[in-house]
Amino acid sequence: xxxxxxxxxxxxxxxxxxxxxxxxxxxxxxxxxxxxxxxxxxxxxxxxxxxxxxxxxxxxxxxxxxxxxxxxxxxxxxxxxxxxxxxxxxxxxxxxxxxxxxxxxxxxxxxxxxxxxxxxx
Amino acid sequence: xxxxxxxxxxxxxxxxxxxxxxxxxxxxxxxxxxxxxxxxxxxxxxxxxxxxxxxxxxxxxxxxxxxxxxxxxxxxxxxxxxxxxxxxxxxxxxxxxxxxxxxxxxxxxxxx
Numbered sequence: 001x002x003x004x005x006x007x008x009x010x011x012x013x014x015x016x017x018x019x020x021x022x023x024x025x026x027x028x029x030x031x032x033x034x035x036x037x038x039x040x041x042x043x044x045x046x047x048x049x050x051x052x053x054x055x056x057x058x059x060x061x062x063x064x065x066x067x068x069x070x071x072x073x074x075x076x077x078x079x080x081x082x083x084x085x086x087x088x089x090x091x092x093x094x095x096x097x098x099x100x101x102x103x104x105x106x107x108x109x110x111x112x113x114x115x116x117x118x119x120x121x
Numbered sequence: 122x123x124x125x126x127x128x129x130x131x132x133x134x135x136x137x138x139x140x141x142x143x144x145x146x147x148x149x150x151x152x153x154x155x156x157x158x159x160x161x162x163x164x165x166x167x168x169x170x171x172x173x174x175x176x177x178x179x180x181x182x183x184x185x186x187x188x189x190x191x192x193x194x195x196x197x198x199x200x201x202x203x204x205x206x207x208x209x210x211x212x213x214x215x216x217x218x219x220x221x222x223x224x225x226x227x228x229x230x231x232x233x
Contacts (some may be wrong), residue, residue: 042224043210108170110221
């Protein structure tokens with residue numbers, strides 16, 4: 001299966017600790033997105049990359065959050081000094097760019113991974 | 122600011138009882154409207170993309186339609202396995218692949 005994968009699936013941490021999540025996009029998808037979802041809400045955009053370049057960051061992404069995508073492949077999302085309000089599902093999605101045709105995808109369709117559930121105690 | 126409102130928040134149907142979910146949107150330059158299905162504890166699963174008013178897409182018991190202000194997801198003769206949260210999202214702007222703006226979703230329960 002060549003879908004989006006995320007690791008870990010679950011993370012429990014204590015307030016003040018740092019955590020890092022990983023996302024592996026669909027092979028050859030150039031764009032990668034991070035979203036956050038809390039209970040009863042739809043996903044909210046955090047940041048996105050085209051290849052290794054971080055093109056946009058939401059105001060939700062405080063200074064404690066940092067994301068990278070070295071070499072334009074996998075991406076990591078790090079949260080420093082976690083707070084209880086950071087508890088959420090962190091979702092990663094990938095998308096092909098204009099002109100790419102991968103198994104029938106249209107260029108602006110985003111495909112999500114299973115998510116990482118973060119609980120901050 | 123781009124906004125998506127879904128209704129109802131929750132819907133309970135008997136097996137075989139057809140119904141529709143609504144997604145109303147305000148967006149500056151709609152590039153695409155997306156429907157996803159999300160099961161508890163899992164990531165959203167892509168269902169449909171609609172690009173222009175009048176467009177329709179079908180998949181098994183689901184049919185999505187689009188007007189200039191809203192989209193409907195029609196569910197015909199639902200089965201218990203259709204129980205999930207259905208999310209609507211819009212993509213705006215003049216360039217492709219901008220972030221999606223999601224609604225809060227409709228929680229669908231289909232009772233056997």
